[in-house]
Amino acid sequence: MYISGISWEHRGQNITALCWDTTTLRVFIGDAGGKVSFLRAGSSKLGKGSAFVIFPVQTITTVDSKVVQLGYQDGRLLVSSLSRCYLCDTEREKFWRVGNKERDGEYGACFFPQSRGSVLGQPPLLYCARPGSRVWEASFSGEVLSTHQFKQLLACPPVPLVSYRCELQYSSAQRSPQSVAFPKLLYLSDQNLLTWTDSAIYVFVPQCGQVLLWTEIKDVVDVAVFRSELFCLRCDGHLTHLSLLPVERCVERLLRREYWLLAATICCMFQHVIVPSRARKCLPTDRLEYLRSQLNPSIQQDLASQLEEVILRLEPLDSASSSRRSSISSHESFNVLDCGIYRVISRRGSQSDEDTCSLVSQSMLEEERLKEFNFVQEEEPLEQGKGCDL
Structure with a gap:
């Protein structure tokens, strides 16, 4: 396998955003000067082997400032710069802005597929970050439909990051409201919106206006998602x-x-979460009793006593979680996701502060450190016909 192709289209500028169009093997490129281009990849026969060929780069447009994030969906390219979001119809070469108000800083934007229950073929939504923990929801044509404000909702406590390598830390105390600039936005499975800063990761349910969870994790540079899995690149590589x-x-x-x-x-x-009957599918009573038997009563007496109290309150599998359902249905509508998370849709003016954070403690993040990959740039000369520069 050989890779060939060299382009100087972005010479002198840092590449700040990349995005794949997997259907036609195109990669879109944005740089610090605002230039947006694409190159097409393909394969061809070369002697006895095959070659992966990069075709010449084509410039699409140049926006007003640094490209922060790119997204592509169904023939349209979403470009988020330091001041605005733009939509581009790549087939008709038409461009238009998303919303009228400018911003100043690194704010992300992404396409968001509609829920499974929607009409088949319904176009995706757009979500564009705004200052002060706000996010615009826009149509596929770029019309702003609503603004979601998460500042007050982010006063809820962070969920713990469960790791085998460090002690579990959790406090249920409320925090101060957070005014956060979301530098990138990503679609996360089951209608969730993911974003992060260098000190925390946030997951929202935007169509319900809810914070699913946020957790403190430092030195995150970039994140890629696959289904409900997150792969985080840290400052140290x-x-x-x-x-x-x-x-x-x-x-x-x-x-x-x-x-x-x-x-x-x-x-x-x-x-x-453990007491209601729906948890018995994963955690039958006998498994929790076995867990209690594995604790050392002389060292973990308090924990064993607390677990005993939890076991005594367990609802059997065929018991309806009437207390939880009634407390929600009295003033809210809801549905239960396949993973067991309650998705709450509040009626305007009826939601208490406690209910605002009702989704937060239903999910957790479990950390599994992969092999210690260190991404160190090494300056090595490229062999002719085996390298690619953009």
Whole structure:
């Protein structure tokens, strides 16, 4: 396999954004000067082998400032710069702005597929970050439909990052409202919106105007997602793998790996998730009783006593979680996702502060450090016909 092709289209500028169009093997490129281009990849026969060929770069447009993020969906390219978001119809070569108000700083934007229950073929939505923890929701044609404000909702406590390598830390105390600039936005499975800063990761349910969770994690440079898996590039070059899991499935995984102390701690910490009957599918009563038997009563007496209290309150599998359902249905509509998370849709003016954060503690992030990948740039001469520069 050989890779060939050289382009000087972005010479003198840092490449700041990349985006693949997998259907036609195109990669879109944005740089610090605002130039947006694309190149097409293909393969051809070369002697006895095959070559992966990069065709010449074609400039699409130049926007007003540095390109922060690119997105592509169904023939349209979304360009987020330091001041605006732009839509480009790549087939008809038409451009238009998303919204009228400018901004100043690094704010991301992404396409967002409509929910599974929508009409087949319905176009995706756009989400564009705004100052002060706000996000625009826009149509596929770029018309702003609504503004979501997450500043007050982010006063909820962060969920713990569950790791085998450090002690679990969690405080249920409320925080101050957060005014955050979201530098990039990504679609995360099951209608969630992911963003991050250098000190935290945030997951929203934008169509319900809810914060699903946020957690503190430092030195995150970039994030890629696959289904409910997050791959985080850190400042030191390490790659961290995070899995978004409901509490009961997190405990189930810890039990399989015999992390008894951590599993028991989570059961006691989030007992409002463990007690209801729906958790019996993953955590039958006998498994939790076995967990209790694995604790050392002389060293972990308090934890064993707390777990015993949780076990005594467990609802059987065929019992309806009437208390939880009635507390929600009295003033809210909701549905339950496949993973067991309650998605709450509040009626205007009826939501209390406690209900605002009702989704936050239903899910957790479990950290699984991959092999210690160190991404170190090494200056090595490229062999002719085996390298590619943009």
